[in-house]
Amino acid sequence: MPQVLCTALNTESGPHFPLLRQAGFDVTVAENPRSLFQPDILVKTAREVDAVIAGSEPWPRQVIEQLPRLRVLSRTGVGYDAIDLAACDDHKVVVATTPGVNHHAVAEHTLALLMGVARGFPERDQGVRSGHWVRVSTPRVMGRTLGLVGLGRIGQAVATRAIGLGMQVIAYDPFPNTLFAQQWKIELLPLDDLLSRSDYVSLHLPATADTKHLMNASRLARMKPGSVLINTARGVLVDEAALNDALRSGHLRGAGLDVFETEPLPLDSPLLQRENVLLSGHVAGLDDESQHDTLTMAADTIIQLSRGGWPEERIRNLSGIRDWKW
The missing domain is CATH 3.40.50.720 (NAD(P)-binding Rossmann-like Domain)
Structure with a gap:
């Protein structure tokens, strides 16, 4: 048998x-x-x-x-x-x-991470658990710009949901679906332009030789000050050491990560010490x-x-x- x-x-x-x-x-x-x-x-x-x-x-x-x-x-x-x-x-x-x-599942998880970071859930959750209620305002998501790096099946599912939340969606894709972009009024941009204009950047590209460390120190520096990075694609797309530096310096307001360069995420990863990072263990799909x-x-x-x-x-x-x- x-x-x-x-x-x-x-x-x-x-x-x-x-x-x-x-x-x-x-x-x-x-x-x-x-x-x-x-x-x-x-x-x-x-x-x-x-x-x-x-x-x-x-x-x-x-x-x-x-x-x-x-x-x-x-x-x-x-x-x-x-x-x-x-x-x-x-x-x-x-x-x-x-x-x-599984594209619907990934899209929902992507927006859950985005909303969680946007509303400061990691800090607020820890504050309540430690008896310190954190009452600090956060920027409203509605009206902000979401930059999608990848507009395939998952990127499209994220886009339609984000538009429903009142976000402006822009996108980069090496092989874009122009018909979908036109239908949903999504502006297609070069990657560096997208990074400089987005309040939230969400990654939806596969892991290839070309996309390894796509988000390196240089590209993270091009992101809008105070913006947020979301990754539910593949961990190797992000240089985690550079991301930690960008979070520590305050250049990025936060990050939501479901995937990592090494999985499971090592317990000595500095990302685990960042209160402005929301983590999950490769379960977006x-x-x-x-x-x-x-x-x-x-x-x-x-x-x-x-x-x-x-x-x-x-x-x-x-x-x-x-x-x-x-």
Whole structure:
């Protein structure tokens, strides 16, 4: 019986279990998904499986090459920068994602972080807990400018919600959807112009060689004094040391971060000491509906591939595995 390991969820619940079992798979879960960030534990856990419904744990070459039985990595979500595609090509492992499923969840989380930082929730929460009620006014969000760095499916979902809050939305995207921008009256700008005009900057680009440390010290300095940075995309987009400096100096009023350069965020990170930073642990894309739909799609991908199907729109290493067989 083919074996499927689920590292994306550590409970035996969810729609993927009956789907896979009815299709003839034996399904197990990783008891401690966070431990799988250690390569040796990941290899030991996945050594006897044919397919994985993967979470955000890294899949480097040193892991892939020790798993000769592995045929499919079906990732919950749209990011796959933690997976070594070249290694998967070499070892004939299909890498798939679940596009078009979690953008509403990410958009809501993005605005939750934005509103939380805008209203000073980190400081106010700590103040109440320590018996000191902080009564300091904050700028109203309505009427402020939100700069979206990336106007894909998630950026668009953020844009429509922000416009509903009365914000002015501007955007940068290397390959913009001009029709959407025109429909919603979103001005498209070069990145540096966007940074200098935005009260809030929200990142929605994938992790690539070109976007690593996109927000470095130079670009953070170009941001409007007193502005706020939100990142629900990928941690490597932001130089965290430079961000900490910008927050410490007061150049930036705050930040809302769901993703980090190193995950989990090290406990010695200076960002943990910043009262003007609101943090969450790479969960922006996770709500009840998106979890159900991503797990369903991830399982369906494995089932289709096992039956000779080829869900091309979900596969991320097409060119390297054209001669792939289960």
